[in-house]
Amino acid sequence: MAFQESQSIAKLNGVSISKAEFLYAFNKNHKANTPVVYDSLEKYLNQYIDFKLKVLAAKKAGIGNSETFQNEYNGYVSQIQKPYLQNPVSEESLILEVYDRLKYEVNASHILVRIANESNPMDTLAAYQKTDSLRRLALNGADFALLAINNSQDGSAKNGGSLGWFTAMSMVYPFENGAYETPVGGISKIIRSQFGYHIIKVNDKRLAKGRVKTSHIFLTKNGRSRESGNQLIKTIYDSIQNGGDWKALCKQYTDDSQTRLNGGSLPYVGTGELPDEFLKVAYSIETPGDIAPPLEASYGWHIIRLDAIEKMPSLEEMRTKISENIRRSGRNQLSPEVLVNKLKNENGFEQDLPKLQNTIAQIAAVGLPNLDLASLNNQTVFKIGAKEIPYSEFFRSLGNANQITVTSLWNRYKLFEREQIILYEDSLAPEKYSEYGFLLNEYKEGLMLFEIMEKEVWNKAAEDSIGLNSYFNSNKKNYVAPERASVWVIESANSESLEKVVDTFKWDQSTSFENALKAQLEPEVFSALKIAKRTYQREDLPNFAQNWKEQVLFSQLSEKRVYAIEEIIPKGLYRLEEIKGLVMADYQDWLEKEWVKSLRKANRIEIDTKLLKQIASDEKR
Numbered sequence: 037m038a039f040q041e042s043q044s045i046a047k048l049n050g051v052s053i054s055k056a057e058f059l060y061a062f063n064k065n066h067k068a069n070t071p072v073v074y075d076s077l078e079k080y081l082n083q084y085i086d087f088k089l090k091v092l093a094a095k096k097a098g099i100g101n102s103e104t105f106q107n108e109y110n111g112y113v114s115q116i117q118k119p120y121l122q123n124p125v126s127e128e129s130l131i132l133e134v135y136d137r138l139k140y141e142v143n144a145s146h147i148l149v150r151i152a153n154e155s156n157p158m159d160t161l162a163a164y165q166k167t168d169s170l171r172r173l174a175l176n177g178a179d180f181a182l183l184a185i186n187n188s189q190d191g192s193a194k195n196g197g198s199l200g201w202f203t204a205m206s207m208v209y210p211f212e213n214g215a216y217e218t219p220v221g222g223i224s225k226i227i228r229s230q231f232g233y234h235i236i237k238v239n240d241k242r243l244a245k246g247r248v249k250t251s252h253i254f255l256t257k258n259g260r261s262r263e264s265g266n267q268l269i270k271t272i273y274d275s276i277q278n279g280g281d282w283k284a285l286c287k288q289y290t291d292d293s294q295t296r297l298n299g300g301s302l303p304y305v306g307t308g309e310l311p312d313e314f315l316k317v318a319y320s321i322e323t324p325g326d327i328a329p330p331l332e333a334s335y336g337w338h339i340i341r342l343d344a345i346e347k348m349p350s351l352e353e354m355r356t357k358i359s360e361n362i363r364r365s366g367r368n369q370l371s372p373e374v375l376v377n378k379l380k381n382e383n384g385f386e387q388d389l390p391k392l393q394n395t396i397a398q399i400a401a402v403g404l405p406n407l408d409l410a411s412l413n414n415q416t417v418f419k420i421g422a423k424e425i426p427y428s429e430f431f432r433s434l435g436n437a438n439q440i441t442v443t444s445l446w447n448r449y450k451l452f453e454r455e456q457i458i459l460y461e462d463s464l465a466p467e468k469y470s471e472y473g474f475l476l477n478e479y480k481e482g483l484m485l486f487e488i489m490e491k492e493v494w495n496k497a498a499e500d501s502i503g504l505n506s507y508f509n510s511n512k513k514n515y516v517a518p519e520r521a522s523v524w525v526i527e528s529a530n531s532e533s534l535e536k537v538v539d540t541f542k543w544d545q546s547t548s549f550e551n552a553l554k555a556q557l558e559p560e561v562f563s564a565l566k567i568a569k570r571t572y573q574r575e576d577l578p579n580f581a582q583n584w585k586e587q588v589l590f591s592q593l594s595e596k597r598v599y600a601i602e603e604i605i606p607k608g609l610y611r612l613e614e615i616k617g618l619v620m621a622d623y624q625d626w627l628e629k630e631w632v633k634s635l636r637k638a639n640r641i642e643i644d645t646k647l648l649k650q651i652a653s654d655e656k657r
Contacts, residue, residue, distance in 0.1 A: 045651075046081065047642040048088055055647060058084060060474040074652040081648065089635040091481045094488035105483065112479050119469035120379065120461050121369045127359065130368055134358045135351050137204035141307045142215045143240040145180055145197035148190040150232040152447075159443060167226050167233040174223045180237045189232070197237070200312040203244060205358070209367045211236070228373070245307060245319045249344040251300040253285060254292040255337040262332075269330040269337040276327060282341065291336070304346055314338060372454065379457050380420070383464070387418040395427070396445045403438035404431060418453065420460045429456075492631050497624045507623045508612050515619070517610040520573050521584070524549050524600040527566040534591060536561055537598050543587045549602060571605075571614055 044052035062080050070076075094100065147170055151163040170187055174180050181196025188197050204212060214227040214236045224236040253272060255265055272289055276282060283299040290296050307315065313333045321328050321342035331338045362368050370378060379385075398407055413428040433452045434445075466473030497504065508515075528534050536557065544552040554562050574580050577599070583590045589600040605611075612619060 043647070045644055045647055046085060047640075048085070048092060049640050053084070053088060055651070056470060057474060057477075059651070060471065061478070072652060074649055077648050077652055078645075081643065085641060085643075086632050086635075087481075087485065089632065089639060090488055091484050092639065093492070093635060094484035097488060097491070099484050099487045100480070105487075109480055109483060113476060116472075116475065118458075118462070119465060119472040120458075121375065127362060127368055130362050131351075131355060131358050134204050134362070134367075135354060137212070137216055138348065138354075139244050140216075141201050141203045141242050141244050142238060143201045143242075144199050144215050144236050144238050145184060146190065146192065146199060146211075146234050146236045147174075147180075147184045147188040147197055148232055148234050149187070150189040163233055164226065167235060171223060171226060171235045174235065174237065180223075198239075200308070201242075201315075202308045203306070205361050205365070206308045209365065210371075228371075230371070244348060245315075246348055247304045247306040247346040248315075248318050248342060249304045249346070250302050250318050251282070251286070251341045251343055252292070252295070252302065253282075253290045253300050253339040255289070256291040257336045265337050266330075266332065269332075269339065273327075273330050273339050276339065300341075301343070304344075311335075314340070318342060376454050376457055379461050383421040383457075383460065385418060385420055385457075388416075391415075392417060392449070396442060396449065399434075400440060400442045400445055403440070404434055405436060405438055418456075420457055421464070423460050425456050489628075493624050493628045497620055497627055504620065504623050505612065507626060508619050511622070512609050514622075515610040515615060517605070517608060517614070518573055519607045520571050520605050521580070521601045522603040522605060523570055523572050524602060525568050525570055526553075526598040526600065527568075527596060528564050529596060530564055531596060533561050533564050534596065534598050537565070538589060538591050541589055541600070549600065569602075 043055040045055045045058045046053045058081065061084055062077070065080070066076075099105065147167075149163050149167045149170075151160060166187075170183055174183060181198075184193050184197030187193075190197070192199055202215075204216075207215065208229045208231070210227050210229045211234060214224040214234065215238060218224040218236060218238045220238050220241050222238055224234070224238070227234040227236065255269055257265060268289070272285055275285055286300040287296055290300055292300065295301055305315070311333065313331065317328045317331045317338070317340050321340070324342050324344050327339060327341045331340060395412065409427075409431060413426065413431070415427050416424045417427045417430050418425055430449065430452055434448060461468075466476055526534065526537055537553070540556050541553060542556065544555075547555075550567060553565075553567070572580060574584055577592070579590055579592060579599070583599075583601065584604070586601060586604050589598065591598045
């Protein structure tokens, strides 16, 4: 058997289990750095073969063909992050990059020329050319702030494009790259983000200031003249300097309603989390407890007290937070534009662009319903890999497009093109990205396993009472029991109801415990009780030892419970009704083992022990 040529670790009825698939499953189910020896590989391979035999039985039973199954599977697939979206840079490299950048802060200004992600090529080119011309002006010495005021399409334009100080994880990733990679005083290359094209001027860089905890007393400028504000804030500051109580003064004067009652206390903050003018003063205070002179900000006055300084945490302390930000922000994913270009290059993209441009111009001129489509329908709008996409599919995506502009048509074409390119990559993904393929297969086979186990084991055990009794009778020796008691447990939130149970109840052999209790109590008392039958051993409760006899009733009012011992069962063997859940689980295990034996007997199994030994040998090196 030519196992080595195909690197098959085993075969079931001639169908291969590849070495790669087996090692994917083995590594996923074993802790990292676990020694890999032949015995553990052999044991796991036999378990894996049992799993694959069950999946084979599921396939033969038609499991996996139903619409319900396919919908559940497709729903799962839609939620898995596609491997082709991943930035080829490893997550560890991104974590280290973020942590290193967090040690520094950047002060920058920018100019933004907005452009929609789906803009047509002409609009994109026009926006790029405008950005490029502004960049050239900035490089040649033009006042960057004036360029921003007159041209930037961002809210920061009114401030000359100034963004103040910021650090890593506070801007979109392409912008952050531009800011950190550009030297102080420099103008960045043109940056493309989801907002459009940016050029960045880096004004300054500094070591990170860390995070500070402060308290403040704040006076707003709303409804207050500058003169009266300056006078009042000075009066408050002088009172503090002369020993006045900070909390009392804060409660009396501050306009910050959210911190008035807690002494003006603010949470830990770092660069970019509060206005720069506030943080500049906070960072200037060197000793916790010290108070800076009043600050007149653009929106009001502050007296700021430094309460604590938090140094930058270690990499390990920040790893989880950074990792979550990387995934949430898409830092580890390719942008749509980069992704499409990447897939075009990888899979081979061919297109007659002049014909497409002419077709779009015609649709815009006369409308799709008035266009002669017969000659175009079967022609190829583009080819990706081995798949040719006909114009008819593009036309279908447009619907009844009439009176639509060239720009809108290009937007819709680009969306159509992207969807088709990604659909093609989806069809290749399980083979192209092996771990992704293994993950999809693992989930699909897991769904199939669940259904076949339900059919062959779990439901059989639950429905086969004769088989369960037979199994129990054949294995009674495995269910040895100590002396125990069959106990009724009565619970109530009302202690008076429990006291009535203790005072009133008399054992009645002619009826059940519950019926006797119901007959002896008032309806409203009985309805407030919660009653359950359980099995206890003598040592389970302190009071059991002194009350260990049949037909004894005693209270445990601290637990709001009453216990009624109905029967003392001598040690020996458990009755089935006492441990039905445990016996059911054992019966299911037995049914599964017998089923697997029959599957192994009915199918041809081949194992390449030579390759298995080679894997173990390779792992030792």
